[in-house]
Amino acid sequence: MQKLPIGRQDFLTIRENNYLYVDKTKYIYEMIKNGDINFLSRPRRFGKSLLVNTLKELFKGNRELFKGLYIYDKWNWEEEYPIIHIDFGDGDYTSINNLKDTLIDILDDIAENFDIELKRITIPKRFGELLKKIYNKTEKKIVVLVDEYDKPITNNLTKNNVKEFQERLGDFYEVLKTNDQYIKFIFLTGVSKFAKVSVFSKLNNVDDLTLIDEFNSICGYTQKELEDNFHPFIQRLADKFQISYLDTLDKLKSFYNGYSWNGKEKIYNPYSTLLCFKHNEFGEEWFNTGTPHVLADYPMGTYSLKSIAEPSRVTYNELKNPTTENIKEEVLLFQTGYLTVDNIEIAERGKFYDLKIPNFEVETALYENLIAQYSKISYNDILDYANKLLKYTIEANCTKIKETLGDYLSPIPNDLRGKDERYYHTLIFMLLYTAKIHVHSEVHSYKGNADLIIEEDDYVIIIEFKQSNKSSINYMINEALEQIEKQEYSRQYKNKKIIKGAIAFKNIEIGCRIIKENNPK
Numbered sequence: 001m002q003k004l005p006i007g008r009q010d011f012l013t014i015r016e017n018n019y020l021y022v023d024k025t026k027y028i029y030e031m032i033k034n035g036d037i038n039f040l041s042r043p044r045r046f047g048k049s050l051l052v053n054t055l056k057e058l059f060k061g062n063r064e065l066f067k068g069l070y071i072y073d074k075w076n077w078e079e080e081y082p083i084i085h086i087d088f089g090d091g092d093y094t095s096i097n098n099l100k101d102t103l104i105d106i107l108d109d110i111a112e113n114f115d116i117e118l119k120r121i122t123i124p125k126r127f128g129e130l131l132k133k134i135y136n137k138t139e140k141k142i143v144v145l146v147d148e149y150d151k152p153i154t155n156n157l158t159k160n161n162v163k164e165f166q167e168r169l170g171d172f173y174e175v176l177k178t179n180d181q182y183i184k185f186i187f188l189t190g191v192s193k194f195a196k197v198s199v200f201s202k203l204n205n206v207d208d209l210t211l212i213d214e215f216n217s218i219c220g221y222t223q224k225e226l227e228d229n230f231h232p233f234i235q236r237l238a239d240k241f242q243i244s245y246l247d248t249l250d251k252l253k254s255f256y257n258g259y260s261w262n263g264k265e266k267i268y269n270p271y272s273t274l275l276c277f278k279h280n281e282f283g284e285e286w287f288n289t290g291t292p293h294v295l296a297d298y299p300m301g302t303y304s305l306k307s308i309a310e311p312s313r314v315t316y317n318e319l320k321n322p323t324t325e326n327i328k329e330e331v332l333l334f335q336t337g338y339l340t341v342d343n344i345e346i347a348e349r350g351k352f353y354d355l356k357i358p359n360f361e362v363e364t365a366l367y368e369n370l371i372a373q374y375s376k377i378s379y380n381d382i383l384d385y386a387n388k389l390l391k392y393t394i395e396a397n398c399t400k401i402k403e404t405l406g407d408y409l410s411p412i413p414n415d416l417r418g419k420d421e422r423y424y425h426t427l428i429f430m431l432l433y434t435a436k437i438h439v440h441s442e443v444h445s446y447k448g449n450a451d452l453i454i455e456e457d458d459y460v461i462i463i464e465f466k467q468s469n470k471s472s473i474n475y476m477i478n479e480a481l482e483q484i485e486k487q488e489y490s491r492q493y494k495n496k497k498i499i500k501g502a503i504a505f506k507n508i509e510i511g512c513r514i515i516k517e518n519n520p521k
Contacts, residue, residue, distance in 0.1 A: 059143040230277060468506060
């Protein structure tokens with residue numbers, strides 16, 4: 001079996017050392033043929049850096065590396081171009097001054113590679129000077145490749161100075177527009193695309209390939225690519241778990257497939273899939289290696305349950321052109337890989353994208369790790385708390401419900417606690433969902449939305465949450481139960497045993513009341 005390129009992003013290293021490479025040069029060829037200023041957004045650990053590196057070796061004319069690949073007999077190997085490769089992955093972006101220092105270091109390193117001396121002081125002028133001097137020295141137009149173009153922004157998305165980072169990067173990228181006469185080709189990648197920010201407000205005619213149908217599979221593995229390239233590894237998994245080859249494919253699909261940007265063809269996460277083949281184990285490693293700071297730092301209380309747990313619908317413009325000031329949580333989760341395009345609907349009112357969690361690995365990571373991040377509770381304890389909560393609710397044992405919730409919530413520091421009921425709603429929903437309990441959030445009825453509905457055997461459990469530091473516990477409980485009755489949340493559940501519950505939070509105090517209706521006749 002060939003060596004697996006885990007952690008390898010250098011195309012030269014992969015090809016010279018006979019690592020397994022899934023040929024993506026057909027997409028590269030089509031991209032270059034159709035446009036010379038391109039952008040692609042994909043989540044972390046999805047092969048963007050390898051794509052950039054492949055482009056670098058292609059434009060350098062490193063012909064031997066491409067032998068046997070789709071593009072080999074279609075490329076003009078007589079043409080070589082000077083390359084400016086900018087990778088924002090390793091920089092320090094904790095302050096504007098650190099960003100400036102990083103940009104100067106990047107420009108100076110490139111100048112040193114071309115044996116060029118830079119004299120201009122300001123960063124935009126220095127960048128422009130670099131482009132002009134490389135062009136004059138080589139007498140060839142330049143290929144500019146930018147990896148993780150947005151990292152200085154996403155690292156500061158929750159901070160007050162994010163606009164200043166945007167402005168500085170905007171000035172930097174604008175140099176590409178004003179020096180267009182020296183440039184052959186531009187390709188940029190990142191996790192996010194923000195409208196009116198950086199390159200997209202300063203550089204004209206950028207072709208955003210993110211949602212373009214024909215480039216859906218430019219990163220990651222299709223089902224065919226998986227089966228064509230990894231047959232021995234799939235068979236090894238089948239042998240270990242003593243299941244059939246086809247059953248192994250089904251399990252791989254449920255764990256790592258499901259990503260899509262066109263709502264049709266599904267893609268495997270390459271990093272997770274490679275780790276699975278390396279360790280011969282169905283693991284769940286993506287959250288620990290693929291989650292950007294922007295998601296881990298994003299306050300849990302700002303996520304609505306609809307955006308996390310159930311299919312969400314966004315417009316084409318919301319998905320394609322978000323702003324840092326007004327990004328929808330569904331779009332943020334999409335950009336970071338926790339949601340993906342499930343279906344696209346074109347209607348008279350416009351184009352709509354249905355988003356959902358792509359696969360079992362991401363689903364597990366989202367709930368287990370976000371709960372663990374805030375509560376510091378082990379997975380076994382999470383299961384224990386969830387099953388107890390369900391049992392005590394069916395038994396209408398409010399004393400035990402309050403005790404269980406208190407134990408579950410108590411490890412969370414006070415300064416991390418949410419300011420409204422949605423925070424507790426989110427944590428409790430994730431607790432139940434992680435334990436594979438059949439739970440729904442914000443369930444629509446013809447009069448309103450129920451906070452939480454659990455369907456378990458013959459029972460339907462309807463729970464409303466309330467939180468206030470001013471109202472009494474009894475007032476909130478009565479209000480919640482009255483809401484359940486007034487909105488008729490139970491009306492749609494015929495021939496079921498109905499349990500109605502109210503859970504209220506006031507500072508560290510928890511209140512509860514459970515009402516079990518008569519069994520249906």
